[in-house]
Amino acid sequence: MALIATESLTKTYRGGVTALADLTVVVEPGIVGLVGANGAGKSTLIKILLGLLPPTSGQVRVLGLDPTTQPDRVRARVGYMPEHEALPPDLSAAEFVTHLGRISGLPRTVARERASEALRHVGLYEERYRPVGGYSTGMKQRVKLAQALVHDPDLLLLDEPTNGLDPAGRDAMLALIHRIGTEFGISVLVCSHLLGEVERICHTLVAIDGGRLLRADRIDAMTSATDVLAVEVSEGTEELAARLAALRLPVRREGRLLLVELADDDTYDQILGAVAELDLPLHRLDQRRHRVAELFATREPSHV
Amino acid sequence: MSESTGVIHDIGYQRYTGPRLGRGPVFGALYLHGLRTVFGFGRSAKAKIFPWLVVGIVIVVAAVVAAVRSQIGQVVITYAQFADTMSWLIIFFVAVAAPELVSRDLRSGVLPLYFSRPLARSDYPLAKLLSLVTALWLLLGGPQLVMFLGAAFTLEEGPRGVWNELLDLLPGLLYAGLWAAVFGAIGLLVAALTGKRAFAAGGIVAVFLMTTPIVGILAILPSQTINELAFLASPMTMVNGVGTWALGDLLFERGEGLPIGGLGPLYAFAAVLLVAGCVVLLLARYRKVATR
Structure with missing residues (x-):
């Protein structure tokens, strides 16, 4: 009920x-x-x-x-x-x-x-x-x-x-x-x-x-599908994005960050492998749990 | 002995599966809580001072009246007259008790806690009104009982004398009930309009104080009808008028009652109407408050 x-x-x-x-x-x-x-x-x-x-x-x-x-x-x-x-x-x-x-x-x-x-x-x-x-x-x-x-x-x-x-x-x-x-x-x-x-x-x-x-x-339905990995490299962001896209990983740019949807633990390995192959200085790689707030952020505020 | 290991077990949260009482007992709980509030029970020592001072005064007055009567054999104040004599004291009592009952709850925001419970909206004001009326009636009727007991134990006429006293006491208690109903209804209505206790107290005293001069003016206008109707203008003289008509010589010496002519039943009707009107307005007030 x-x-x-x-x-x-x-x-x-x-x-x-x-x-x-x-x-x-x-x-x-x-x-x-x-x-x-x-x-x-x-x-x-x-x-x-x-x-x-x-x-x-x-x-x-x-x-x-x-x-x-x-x-x-x-x-x-x-x-x-x-x-x-x-x-x-x-x-x-x-x-x-x-x-x-x-x-x-x-x-x-x-x-x-x-x-x-x-x-x-x-x-x-x-x-x-x-x-x-x-x-x-x-x-x-x-x-x-x-x-x-x-x-x-x-x-x-x-x-x-x-x-x-x-x-x-x-x-x-x-x-x-x-x-x-x-x-x-x-x-x-x-x-x-x-x-x-x-x-x-x-x-x-x-x-x-x-x-x-x-x-x-x-x-859980709101947050589980939205976990992403944030990748930051000091240089060669474009190359890395292209390489990851070639690996069929969904990549988004957000400022200096690359956001990659986290499917499973292999995603980590794939990203690390790509960074290593391109010999890029990796600044950070961390899992970002989407706050529920972001689910509503795209909506226009109806009043001020 | 082996049982008592001195360990306190947290048994966790317990669900309640026992009985839940209906409207009657809940109304009774609210009514008793109100009655206790009026006399300061369950509250600070400061809250007890005024109500018990008033209780002390009325009991002492009744005891003195009873003592004087037993000594000199003369009735100083009849049972019914007792309520009239104490009327101003009762007004001040109402001015303190009524805000305590309702203004305080309005102010502190407690009402949503009541109205989110299975309590009928009308039950809250009605229980409070009944508490106040009961308290006033006890205040006016209790001392009459003291006077009665004093008389009953000192009369020399035996059982017949006691019976006659009882026949004098009962109308006195009914008259006290009328005072209690009129004063309680007006006082609680005024107090329910504001959350500020000082304003409520002032408003209550003002209602009784301001209406008295109106009676004085109407009573000297050159029209007998208006003069006879004049006492309706103030709740106090209205109750006196009902007493003049219904109690006669239990309340006044022959020929000394209020000059209301043959309008006695009208006064009784007006008193009933006044109380009913106050109750209707009180219920309307709480219908509005409950949805806030």
């Missing part, structure tokens, strides 16, 4: 602003990255998935349920971590997460147990009894994640979970999300405007821009 499926999903706000335009996408369970610039429609999509906003037209299914007609059943199985500050400063994390667990329908004692478990999983221990107002940004983000986890959802919707964190905090948060998605058996949709960040932990990537789908695919 698909985790999330939309069909021609369109959302137009009053005043004529189109947030989502004819979005059709199907994602399978796992860690899903939803990337797009600010204003691309990520938050609107999340609100529609939660049944908080009705779509203008089109179909949407979350965990096989329709959030427009069964919002309660969807929300019971989904955990949501909002982008913005969302914690009352005067309550302790333990008390607050317990309370929200009860709002999700957990019995009192279960809510308390699961709250401290959830807080432990995100890495908050004794500090959970202190008021949230005194927490660092990183700790607050963890509490927000814990409250999304407390009722044991089947799907987590995380809106910019690394917002406001320093590099170390970002790495820790991404590692945590990766653990939730792989070890806990919970599917995760991570929203981010930073492609380089989500591509490290995602199985599937959905890119939207201006409310339209750019691309949705499994991340």
Whole structure:
């Protein structure tokens, strides 16, 4: 069963602003990255998935349920971590997460147990009894994640979970999300405007821009075919290019570099052989893993 | 003994397969949380000062009234009059409690966490309203119970006297309920409009304060109908008007009630309309807030 499926999903706000335009996408369970610039429609999509906003037209299914007609059943199985500050400063994390667990329908004692478990999983221990107002940004983000986890959802919707964190905090948060998605058996949709960040932990990537789908695919499908070798020689670049072309290797020029698609390990040998035969000074030869960003780089930016 | 090796095992993440409660218990959890919030439970010591100061005042007043009555045998304040006497204290209590219940959540951005859960949109404001009304009713009704107990143990008329006291107490408690509903509904609606607690508190006091002079002006206009309708202009005098009509001499000495003529039922109707109107506006407000 698909985790999330939309069909021609369109959302137009009053005043004529189109947030989502004819979005059709199907994602399978796992860690899903939803990337797009600010204003691309990520938050609107999340609100529609939660049944908080009705779509203008089109179909949407979350965990096989329709959030427009069964919002309660969807929300019971989904955990949501909002982008913005969302914690009352005067309550302790333990008390607050317990309370929200009860709002999700957990019995009192279960809510308390699961709250401290959830807080432990995100890495908050004794500090959970202190008021949230005194927490660092990183700790607050963890509490927000814990409250999304407390009722044991089947799907987590995380809106910019690394917002406001320093590099170390970002790495820790991404590692945590990766653990939730792989070890806990919970599917995760991570929203981010930073492609380089989500591509490290995602199985599937959905890119939207201006409310339209750019691309949705499994991340290995996106990157595996695009590994290339970068070859740089101090002189004789033209000769080498001609020689490699004669060896039926697909070669591209990029400045002083020659880019050769990496088919298998023989490619290395062929290139080294060619360089040796021509007696050229080899500057460097390294494998370049295409960043997913390059897959979108050719698109014109739709707005500035 | 051999079992306890002192090693903590990380048993990893546990899925939850137990029961998930429905709308009723969830509403109850939110309601109780609100009631605790009003009295500062589960919050800092600072948050407990004001509510418990007010609780202290009303209980002491009730105890003194009961003591005076047992000593000199005269009723200083009837049960129903107690609510009227305490009305300004209650207004300040509402001005502190209502922003605590709703403005704080608006401000801190907590609401998306509520509305992304299987909680009906209307349940959040209704549970908060019920918490506030309950708190106010306890504040006005609890001391009446103290007065009743004081009277019941000192009366010399036996069971019949206690029964008569009870018949006086019950209308007093109902009247306290009316106060609680009117004050709670208005206070929560005003507080739900802003995330700034100071603004909310000021707004609530202003609603009650500013409407009182209007009553004064309308009451001296040269028209008997307008004079009799004048007390509708302020929530406090409106409730007084309902009391005059429904409770009569339990609330006022004969002939001393508000001069509302035969318009008593209209006052009762207006009070119901006011509360219903506030609830409708409150629900509309949260329908809008929930989609943000």
